[in-house]
Amino acid sequence: MNPVIPLSEDSDAASMSSVPAASLSTIQKVLLPLGVVLFDWLFWREGGGVNMLVFTAFIVVAQLLMLPRHAAARRSGYFWLMVGGSLFGAAMMAVYGSGAAALACMASVLLLLGYVNQPHLKLVLYALLTAANSLAQAWLRVLRSVRAPRNTGAGVRRSWFYGRLFLVPLGILGAFHVLFAVANPRYEALSGQVLAQLGEWLGRLLPDISIGHLLFIALGFLVTAGVVVVVPVYYFADHESRFGEIVRRQRDRVASFGVRRPDFSFRHTRMLDLRKEFLAAAAVFGLVNVLLLAVNAIDINWLWFGFEPAPGFDLAQFVHEGTYVLIFSILLAMGIVLWFFRRNLNFYQPGLPWLRWGATVWVMQNAVLAISVGLRNYYYILNSGIAYKRIGVCFFLLLVFFGLATVLLKIWQRRSAYSLIRLNSLAVYAVLLLLAAGNWEVWIAEYNLQPRFRSIDVGFLLSMPGRTLPTLVAHRSQLDAAAHLTTEDQYGNATTIPAAAAQQQLNVAVANWRAHHAAQTGWQGFTYADWQAYEQLKN
Structure with a gap:
């Protein structure tokens, strides 16, 4: 029997330090402290303005410096779109400093990091999720790459090991502290007194540093680590690779003695199922077209020509309730079209022309319904003035019209739901940049x-x-x-x-x-x- 040899703390630390970890490149070692110092200098006790433009320029330059000359991201149109969007949103922050400009700038930077991580991504949502996943892991990657200075004693190496070991528990402790402070007012008050006393002691020890400032520097480290260190995230890119732009016909085959051959009885059954699905779709489009025609006729006669609210008419309730219901109706209509045109019904030749024209008429009627929603919003603005929600409804209707146009593409070009989501996500991003460019207030x-x-x-x-x-x-x-x-x-x-x-x-x-x-x-x-x-x- 082999003797059991106890491990000392030094051997434990040595074994842990022998675990391979990704080391930072020279450019990353330079950009990381530079970014933390720049973040603290630009944003500590400052509002948003020119500082957003300067830090965004730092992020863009850092990405260009770290990308190899022949990197796939440099050949991606989405990457350069997000470079332009980031700089544009930051420039609007320097001009207006509005909330829309700040949102456009931060969203563009996140999308930029997502497309740097996975250049072949096309979905805006997947790029955001990829960037968020990388940001959540980047600071850990940086801490794992830090090593104790060489030529030091065992005590220094041991302290370095346990110091890194306790960083994660401290982070978890801080998260639970925030949760308990939100849930328990008495705990929040007591912990606030303790932190205030700790801040006073730290202020006497280091006059220019406070607890809040240290936490802000830590935030700067998290942000800069996410910008400088890219942790590859493949899940969303792999998931997106399963989708195509065009709906493909799904042929049903069964295997017999190792040879795949068509089963004609099964195919006949499938044709019957398609016929039933066609009849259901035709009934839906036919009946709802008649119903929507009646609603549009009423709205055109009532709202489109010479509408004057009667004395005592509650225009606010009329606009709010009607707008929300009609918008939900339009979104539901788009969803039903996507459902019926999702698979082989796109290839059912006996009834496909009727189905396409019925769905097209329904889409056009929904466009008329969207115009009625716009008129309701217009009458409210004309009589009561502009508010943020009224502007939001106007831009939302622009997205609705664009979405209805892409639904027509799906009907007549057999576009997939993935294609529609990709196009409409880009439209949402374009509207966000457009909102950032306005001096709306x-x-x-x-x-x-x-x-x-x-x-x-x-x-x-x-x-x-x-x-x-x-x-x-x-x-x-x-x-x-x-x-x-x-x-x-x-x-x-x-x-x-x-x-x-x-x-x-x-x-x-x-x-x-x-x-x-x-x-x-x-x-x-x-x-x-x-x-x-x-x-x-x-x-």
């Missing part, structure tokens, strides 16, 4: 302060970003001329306020914003729109 304020509106939601206008304040000041007289000025109380209920109170709230908002803007000495959170607004208010 200023346009909303200019429209809602027209003299023809007798009611003005002052609370809504004052809750928008500071770049709208010059527009509010320029239309100050409308606050005195309006018949009703409303705002929200602390419970979210709409209340009416006098014109003098609205003018006072505007003066306070202008003074606070000017003081806040003047107190900012750094350029990191600078946006052109804020600078322009400050100059206009100063003059």
